[in-house]
Amino acid sequence: xxxxxxxxxxxVLKTGQSMTLLCAQDMNHEYMYWYxxxxxxxxxxxxxxxxxxxxxxxxVPDGYNVSRLKKQNFLLGLxxxxxxxxxxYFCASNDRRSYEQYFGPGTRxxxx
Amino acid sequence: RKxxxxxxxxxxxPEGATVAFNxxxxxxxxxxxxxxxxxxxxxPKLLMSVYSSGNEDGRFTAQLNRASQYISLLIRDSKLxxxxxYLCVVNRGSGTYKYIFxxxxxxxxxx
Numbered sequence: 001x002x003x004x005x006x007x008x009x010x011x012v013l014k015t016g017q018s019m020t021l022l023c024a025q026d027m028n029h030e031y032m033y034w035y036x037x038x039x040x041x042x043x044x045x046x047x048x049x050x051x052x053x054x055x056x057x058x059x060v061p062d063g064y065n066v067s068r069l070k071k072q073n074f075l076l077g078l079x080x081x082x083x084x085x086x087x088x089y090f091c092a093s094n095d096r097r098s099y100e101q102y103f104g105p106g107t108r109x110x111x112x
Numbered sequence: 113r114k115x116x117x118x119x120x121x122x123x124x125x126p127e128g129a130t131v132a133f134n135x136x137x138x139x140x141x142x143x144x145x146x147x148x149x150x151x152x153x154x155x156p157k158l159l160m161s162v163y164s165s166g167n168e169d170g171r172f173t174a175q176l177n178r179a180s181q182y183i184s185l186l187i188r189d190s191k192l193x194x195x196x197x198y199l200c201v202v203n204r205g206s207g208t209y210k211y212i213f214x215x216x217x218x219x220x221x222x223x
Contacts, residue, residue: 042216103155103157105154106155
């Protein structure tokens with residue numbers, strides 16, 4: 001039981017490049033989330049999903065897209081990376097009967 | 113004003129000390145409250161949920177004051193391993209799974 005995993009762990013992008021971050025969970029959770037964490041800002045919700053095939057915007061969705069084609073996977077895409085997207089990205093999931101969120105280990109992204 | 117506010121610290125305390133953190137929230141419709149622990153460069157992990165009646169888990173006690181809109185975390189007999197950042201997390205309201213995270217309070221327990 002791996003819990004929540006994220007790929008990759010680290011990445012450096014040049015401005016304008018694109019990439020996809022993958023989140024996978026093996027706990028059969030319905031809800032999945034993408035957050036970013038910046039110094040002095042706390043975790044901020046980018047997008048979330050309440051089930052396979054559904055996604056919704058969080059508080060900072062601009063510049064990101066997401067997809068949830070399979071229940072266990074939640075993908076975060078950056079179409080044209082900007083230096084302002086340099087951050088640590090965390091994926092999380094929880095069962096709809098519980099408020100406890102389980103987090104992945106994070107992806108450290110630097111955009112130069 | 114931030115929706116969830118915490119004193120960033122750091123709180124430097126000697127081993128064995130008792131330390132308390134507060135967190136205030138602005139949305140009176142908030143329903144669920146949590147304390148998460150985050151070690152340096154690691155993911156947040158749930159420490160405890162906070163119930164209206166207050167709850168205790170070993171050396172940790174959490175309290176909720178709805179009238180004044182704050183939650184607290186008390187750590188007794190601090191251990192070196194308690195050194196971490198403690199995040200206050202509030203659920204925005206009934207029926208939503210969107211959570212607001214505080215910026216965290218850093219605790220350093222000194223030998």
